[in-house]
Amino acid sequence: MGLKFTFPGRFVSPLGFLGMITFVLFIILGITGALLMLFYEPELDRAWNSVQNINNVIPYGFHIRNIHYHASNAMVMVALLHMYYQYFSGRYKIRNEILWVTGILLGVLTILEAFTGYDIIFSERAELAISIAASLTNSIPVLGPQMRDAFFGGGFHDFVLRFYAFHVFFLPIFLLGLMVVHFPRFLVFDVPMVMAISGAIMLTGGVFPVDLGTKFDPASPPGITVPEWYLTGLYAFLRTMFDKFVTGVAWPGLFIAALLLVPFIDRYKKFSWKDRPIVTAIGITSLAQIMVTTYWGFYIDPDIKKALLERLVIDPIFFYLVMLLLVPLSFGFTYMMIKLAKNAEANKKLQPKKATGKSSINLSQKWIYIIFISLLGFQVYLNIMAYYAVLNGMKNFSLFIIGIIMLVFAGMFHIYRHGRTMAKAPPPPPSKPLIPPTAAKTSPLPPKPAASAPSTTQRPLAAPPVQKATGNQPSSSTSNPEASSKTQARGAKEAKDADTHNATTSPSIPRKEKPE
Amino acid sequence: MVAIEGSGKVSRRDFLKLLAAAGTVLTFVPFVDWGKFLPNPAGKVASRAKVELPDGTQANVKTFQVNSSQAVIYPKTNDPTLNKESFRIWQFIRLPEELGGTKNDVSAFRMYSMVCLHLWCLWKYWPDPGRKRGECPCHGSMYDPLTGKAFAGPASLQAPPSNVLARLDLETDSDGNIWIKPPNFSPDANGVVGFGRFLKE
Numbered sequence: 001m002g003l004k005f006t007f008p009g010r011f012v013s014p015l016g017f018l019g020m021i022t023f024v025l026f027i028i029l030g031i032t033g034a035l036l037m038l039f040y041e042p043e044l045d046r047a048w049n050s051v052q053n054i055n056n057v058i059p060y061g062f063h064i065r066n067i068h069y070h071a072s073n074a075m076v077m078v079a080l081l082h083m084y085y086q087y088f089s090g091r092y093k094i095r096n097e098i099l100w101v102t103g104i105l106l107g108v109l110t111i112l113e114a115f116t117g118y119d120i121i122f123s124e125r126a127e128l129a130i131s132i133a134a135s136l137t138n139s140i141p142v143l144g145p146q147m148r149d150a151f152f153g154g155g156f157h158d159f160v161l162r163f164y165a166f167h168v169f170f171l172p173i174f175l176l177g178l179m180v181v182h183f184p185r186f187l188v189f190d191v192p193m194v195m196a197i198s199g200a201i202m203l204t205g206g207v208f209p210v211d212l213g214t215k216f217d218p219a220s221p222p223g224i225t226v227p228e229w230y231l232t233g234l235y236a237f238l239r240t241m242f243d244k245f246v247t248g249v250a251w252p253g254l255f256i257a258a259l260l261l262v263p264f265i266d267r268y269k270k271f272s273w274k275d276r277p278i279v280t281a282i283g284i285t286s287l288a289q290i291m292v293t294t295y296w297g298f299y300i301d302p303d304i305k306k307a308l309l310e311r312l313v314i315d316p317i318f319f320y321l322v323m324l325l326l327v328p329l330s331f332g333f334t335y336m337m338i339k340l341a342k343n344a345e346a347n348k349k350l351q352p353k354k355a356t357g358k359s360s361i362n363l364s365q366k367w368i369y370i371i372f373i374s375l376l377g378f379q380v381y382l383n384i385m386a387y388y389a390v391l392n393g394m395k396n397f398s399l400f401i402i403g404i405i406m407l408v409f410a411g412m413f414h415i416y417r418h419g420r421t422m423a424k425a426p427p428p429p430p431s432k433p434l435i436p437p438t439a440a441k442t443s444p445l446p447p448k449p450a451a452s453a454p455s456t457t458q459r460p461l462a463a464p465p466v467q468k469a470t471g472n473q474p475s476s477s478t479s480n481p482e483a484s485s486k487t488q489a490r491g492a493k494e495a496k497d498a499d500t501h502n503a504t505t506s507p508s509i510p511r512k513e514k515p516e
Numbered sequence: 517m518v519a520i521e522g523s524g525k526v527s528r529r530d531f532l533k534l535l536a537a538a539g540t541v542l543t544f545v546p547f548v549d550w551g552k553f554l555p556n557p558a559g560k561v562a563s564r565a566k567v568e569l570p571d572g573t574q575a576n577v578k579t580f581q582v583n584s585s586q587a588v589i590y591p592k593t594n595d596p597t598l599n600k601e602s603f604r605i606w607q608f609i610r611l612p613e614e615l616g617g618t619k620n621d622v623s624a625f626r627m628y629s630m631v632c633l634h635l636w637c638l639w640k641y642w643p644d645p646g647r648k649r650g651e652c653p654c655h656g657s658m659y660d661p662l663t664g665k666a667f668a669g670p671a672s673l674q675a676p677p678s679n680v681l682a683r684l685d686l687e688t689d690s691d692g693n694i695w696i697k698p699p700n701f702s703p704d705a706n707g708v709v710g711f712g713r714f715l716k717e
Contacts, residue, residue: 045597131636131710135678138711145708150554155603155709158556218602218631218638221654243675308655309670 017188018082019103022110024194025075026175028201032068033168036061040120042164044157047122048215055212062395063402066205072114074201076230079107083259087283090271092263102182104259109175111230116167118228122160123213125225130159132227132238132248139244192410192417199406206400224300224308232297233290239297240316255286274341277334285330289323368419375412379405558598561591564687564695567608567627568592575608577620577692583612583648585641587630590684590696602638603709605630606684609641612648615662622688627696628664628681629709632657634671636710650681665715680715682707 039058041050054061083103086092092100115133119126130152137148153162214223227235237247268276273283296319301311382405389398526534567575569586588608589599598604609626611617617624628650630638637654641661649667650659657669664681666672672679683706685697699706707713 043597044601128635135711138678138708145703145711146555148708148711149556150551154556154559155601157598157601218636219653221637222635241673244678309673 015085017190017193018078018085020187020189021193021197022075022079022082023179023183023187024189024197025071025078026179028071028198029068029075030172032064032071035064036068037168040164042120042161044122044160047120047160048212051121052212062209063202063205063399066209066399067201068117069210070201070205070208072117073228073230074197076110076114078197079110080230083107084283084287087262088273088280090266090268090273090276090279093266093271097263099182099184100263101260102178104256106175106178106182108256109171109178113167113171113175114228115231116163116171120160120163120167121213122156122216124216124222125213125227127156127216128222128225129227129231130156130163132235134159136244136248140249141245192414195406195410195413199403199410202399202403202406204403206396206398206403209396209399224312226298226300229294229298232295233293234297236293236297236314236319239312239314240319241313242316274338274345277338280338281331281334284334285327288326288330292322292326365419365422368415368422372412372415372419375408375415379408379412382408558593559591559603559701561696561698564697565590565592567686567694567696569608575625575694577622577624577688577694580610580625580694582610582617582624583643585609585643587640588627602631602636603629605638607639607641607650609661611661612643620692622686622694625686625694626661626664627684627686628659629683629707631710632671633666633674633678633681633710633712634669663715664713674712677703677707677712677714680707680713682709682711682713 036054039050039054039061041047051065054065056062086100086103115129119130119133134148134152137152138144140147151162152159213225216222226232234248234252237251238244240247262279266276266279268279270276273280296314303311382401386398386401386405389395389401567588569575569588575586575588586608588606589604590606591604593599593604607628607630609628611624611626630640632639632652632654634652634655634657637652639650639652639657639659641650642648648661650661652658652669652671655670657666657671659665659671659681660667664683666674666679666681682701684699685706687695687697689695701708703712703714705713
């Protein structure tokens with residue numbers, strides 16, 4: 001494959017490489033999962049105990065398990081966001097249909113992967129999930145029971161062992177195979193963003209450590225449990241107590257089939273969501289329905305005086321009515337958004353661009369050093385904290401701090417990269433204002449937006465020349481490049497930078513930047 | 517195929533392609549049966565098996581009390597972990613008097629999977645007067661000992677076949693010992709453990 005990793009030289013919008021983040025999370029999951037395999041025992045009687053052992057006894061088992069758990073949730077979430085971003089930006093057009101189709105399959109497999117993962121703990125919740133999965137498979141007409149037998153095996157012992165096999169081998173292999181087809185040629189590997197995501201996962205793991213649940217005991221009543229958030233939508237449908245096959249197999253199957261067909265149904269010639277009203281409206285509707293059903297699946301009537309069944313069952317008429325009601329609401333919302341966006345666009349065209357519209361934070365060398373060194377000091381402090389947290393057995397706290405260390409590292413890397421870009425900038429050409437005085441102001445072409453920004457951010461106290469300049473040019477808002485030759489040099493560089501900055505979401509841009 | 521033969525316009529290349537396709541299909545046909553690798557054969561028992569009570573004796577028509585029950589492992593293995601498996605645990609019931617439990621033949625006995633059809637807890641038979649039914653401790657599904665059909669609780673609301681327990685067919689020998697006939701675990705016959713059985717009546 002002509003696969004290339006590119007390391008962008010500056011911050012680019014993360015929306016464009018959500019897919020890359022999904023892949024990074026997949027790698028994190030692979031590593032932590034492989035480590036967990038050393039202690040996990042996929043056996044009916046010992047599965048839960050071995051997870052408990054990992055969590056409570058094995059040094060750093062708690063950390064590894066929490067990273068694995070939260071990364072799996074993050075992977076599903078990021079994959080979903082990735083899908084919706086691609087959907088609304090119409091990236092599946094221009095012969096990218098195969099990327100979209102493999103992407104949907106990857107998404108389905110990712111959810112199955114996450115699902116089998118939380119089932120093999122074999123807690124009460126896992127058992128409920130397995131039993132629902134098995135009964136849904138059984139409910140498939142004609143072939144159901146045979147399929148149950150073939151894929152799930154004969155009983156709990158088989159279920160745990162097979163789910164384990166699926167989780168650690170079959171599904172990841174399928175995922176990898178599909179990824180080979182799915183990957184575009186360029187993968188934007190943004191180090192700070194990857195570090196920040198990893199840090200965020202650890203931080204979440206420290207604040208919300210995942211529990212073990214209760215060991216499944218077939219003789220004692222289980223507490224009320226709901227599945228993981230990516231399945232509560234499906235769970236809400238099941239809770240209407242309507243036919244299992246229809247609610248649990250046919251509806252999600254239809255949803256997936258509809259997603260697969262999207263690139264072949266969407267015949268709009270344009271890419272932007274604003275120019276594809278119907279497709280956008282359908283996307284918004286699906287988002288709204290996913291959110292409502294996901295929440296509904298979580299909601300259980302808190303009144304404990306009622307019978308359990310009464311609390312669990314969702315009234316199908318009410319439920320489907322709300323789903324239907326969301327359709328016109330979402331279409332209306334989309335109509336409004338498109339109208340607002342188009343108005344804003346028109347207004348933008350009418351009015352000259354403001355010079356301060358798109359400014360990037362620009363630090364002088366001195367401040368870069370100061371921030372870098374203080375972050376380094378902060379990291380030393382955090383390391384000592386993490387060390388003491390481990391010594392005192394405060395697992396959550398140490399995981400939390402390590403998460404922060406990762407985030408700080410992300411910040412440091414970002415600043416380091418920023419400093420390098422600035423250092424590598426070509427020597428400034430002899431200072432001449434980028435914006436010709438007065439004449440350019442009235443020309444139809446608006447001035448380069450970021451040209452004047454650096455002088456404000458870098459030397460906020462350089463007021464007098466600015467004032468003088470604005471006196472000359474009434475329509476230029478804040479400052480003028482006449483300020484000083486040094487500032488001007490930065491300004492010119494930054495203007496170039498800002499220009500490319502505006503276009504970073506296009507896939508080919510990061511390729512241009514290849515440091516080292 | 518018919519159209520091709522009728523028109524007689526099969527070129528040599530097409531014919532070779534057809535042969536290649538047929539050859540490919542034939543090469544892989546024997547592998548279809550290898551799909552039997554997937555289901556676990558441990559649940560299949562070819563010959564009849566004893567109803568082995570927890571105390572190690574074989575259940576007998578003459579000694580087993582009316583309106584009582586025992587948990588029986590079937591198919592039993594030498595592996596204690598596998599024997600703990602819910603899917604191998606069956607409730608062996610001698611029906612109460614009013615349901616014909618006093619008869620000294622196999623019609624007085626029933627054997628149902630103990631896995632509740634709702635969410636796979638283990639139900640059991642309650643012989644107390646006024647109860648005399650199978651009850652699940654988890655969400656209160658209740659089963660009729662005569663047919664294995666759920667008549668109350670969440671399991672009773674499930675569509676067939678998921679409202680009737682899987683059962684095993686029994687037979688007795690001349691000494692009154694009770695045996696389990698080789699089962700056919702399909703919804704139309706003995707039923708599927710944890711899924712259910714179509715009730716024929």
